[in-house]
Amino acid sequence: MKRSSLLLAGGLGTRLNGREKALMVCQDSTLLEHTLAVLEDVSDEVIISLRDNEQVQQFSEYLGSRKVVTDQIRNAGPLAGMLSGFEEACGDYVFTVACDMPFLNGRLIDMMFDTVGEHDALIPISEYGKKEPLHSVYRRDKMLAAIETAMDGGHRSILAPVSSLENVLYLDADSMKKIDKDLKSFVNINTPSDMVKLDNRKPEDV
Numbered sequence: 001m002k003r004s005s006l007l008l009a010g011g012l013g014t015r016l017n018g019r020e021k022a023l024m025v026c027q028d029s030t031l032l033e034h035t036l037a038v039l040e041d042v043s044d045e046v047i048i049s050l051r052d053n054e055q056v057q058q059f060s061e062y063l064g065s066r067k068v069v070t071d072q073i074r075n076a077g078p079l080a081g082m083l084s085g086f087e088e089a090c091g092d093y094v095f096t097v098a099c100d101m102p103f104l105n106g107r108l109i110d111m112m113f114d115t116v117g118e119h120d121a122l123i124p125i126s127e128y129g130k131k132e133p134l135h136s137v138y139r140r141d142k143m144l145a146a147i148e149t150a151m152d153g154g155h156r157s158i159l160a161p162v163s164s165l166e167n168v169l170y171l172d173a174d175s176m177k178k179i180d181k182d183l184k185s186f187v188n189i190n191t192p193s194d195m196v197k198l199d200n201r202k203p204e205d206v
Contacts, residue, residue, distance in 0.1 A: 004091030
């Protein structure tokens with residue numbers, strides 16, 4: 001099975017006062033650089049989704065020769081990035097993740113790729129019962145068709161195409177804790193205060 005990973009970095013950062021989440025620094029590297037390092041270790045290819053050519057220029061020093069896609073549909077949230085990314089992906093399955101998760105766990109992602117089997121998707125469920133569609137593995141062809149259908153119908157929620165998939169495997173928190181004990185993989189950055197709290201953590205906390 002060929003593995004693709006899609007990094008969604010095209011958000012507007014509205015809750016970060018317009019700052020680019022992916023370029024925020026955590027533990028001496030940008031979130032973008034850290035995430036790419038993890039994804040490239042567990043994937044055959046990594047695709048970076050950005051919103052437009054202006055953002056591509058802003059990120060140019062970090063992109064190298066990596067595959068980059070931009071949104072074909074503006075202001076459509078992560079589904080726009082997924083549409084472009086899934087069209088470009090060469091893998092049978094695509095791990096899709098947002099750029100605001102500073103503690104991605106490569107072993108967990110590797111396990112997810114190994115576990116998805118022939119399912120249309122493998123979606124983690126948090127210890128609070130929340131689905132994590134932006135830290136999930138999708139069968140490329142099935143999810144691409146579902147995204148196209150959802151967007152043609154005017155739907156923009158990431159769960160719209162997910163809900164139409166017929167064969168989804170859900171990964172429970174207890175299974176993930178065997179690899180990621182505190183489920184730090186799902187810590188994300190949404191506001192400036194989140195970043196301050198992260199910067200103030202003691203080394204043993206991370």
